[in-house]
Amino acid sequence: MIRAWIRAHFYDRAMRTAEDRCLAGWRRELVGDLSGHVLEIGSGTGLNLSHYPSTVTRLVLSEPDPFMRRQLETKVADRAGNSVQVVDCVAEKLEFPDASFDTVVSTLVLCSVRDPQQVLAEIRRVLRPGGVLAYFEHVAADNPSTLRWQQLVEPAWKFLAGNCHLTRHTHESIQAAGLDPVRTEHVAMIPAPQLVRRVVKGLARRVPEDAGRAPRRAGF
Numbered sequence: 001m002i003r004a005w006i007r008a009h010f011y012d013r014a015m016r017t018a019e020d021r022c023l024a025g026w027r028r029e030l031v032g033d034l035s036g037h038v039l040e041i042g043s044g045t046g047l048n049l050s051h052y053p054s055t056v057t058r059l060v061l062s063e064p065d066p067f068m069r070r071q072l073e074t075k076v077a078d079r080a081g082n083s084v085q086v087v088d089c090v091a092e093k094l095e096f097p098d099a100s101f102d103t104v105v106s107t108l109v110l111c112s113v114r115d116p117q118q119v120l121a122e123i124r125r126v127l128r129p130g131g132v133l134a135y136f137e138h139v140a141a142d143n144p145s146t147l148r149w150q151q152l153v154e155p156a157w158k159f160l161a162g163n164c165h166l167t168r169h170t171h172e173s174i175q176a177a178g179l180d181p182v183r184t185e186h187v188a189m190i191p192a193p194q195l196v197r198r199v200v201k202g203l204a205r206r207v208p209e210d211a212g213r214a215p216r217r218a219g220f
């Protein structure tokens, strides 16, 4: 409880330098051209919010952590323009009908969810056929020595950083969930520590069922 409060309270301050150096630009690039109905999972304190354009006609921000959600609600209340709905739900169980969104946004969330495969199945379910997952996520290092450090530190890191895993292979998991990459890029989150520096960002499309692409299980 106290750890969750501290994380939420200091999140924006802790992220500020990385926001200035790279994250704010990635956020703008990721959501700045979206339109239609958009769901963001694990919205945190709402650092993507200011980048959504008015062409997004329905914006739902979901966040299960009450301390994060309080800050999110404050940012939403301060924002003029198109209406935004904040909901309390985990991404493993999204409270929306099938095919109800054009885009799902996930930034720095799939590292922390309890069950990434279930989350990706839910994302796929709520996307309309042809809809897109827009994401950036930190992932396992490709350098063996950094990866060994990540494996070593991961248990303590998860405890302190809200279940944040350091060694997930999120890009592969997205593909395994039946979402086809239309754009993928590996980039460095600077000046974050090496342990969380490697980021995958991109877009992955929900293939229509009749295109014959079924989800398969992936190891995380």
Ligand SMILES: C[S@@+](CC[C@H](N)C(=O)[O-])C[C@H]1O[C@@H](n2cnc3c(N)ncnc32)[C@H](O)[C@@H]1O
Pocket: 041, 042, 043, 044, 045, 046, 047, 048, 062, 063, 064, 065, 068, 089, 090, 091, 092, 106, 107, 108, 109, 112, 113, 114, 115, 162
């Ligand atoms: C590192 S923060 C990222 C916040 C925000 N997306 C951003 O880009 O700054 C991770 C967020 O994922 C949320 N989260 C953790 N587990 C989750 C789950 N199972 N479903 C949805 N969100 C979750 C946390 O509460 C937290 O707000």
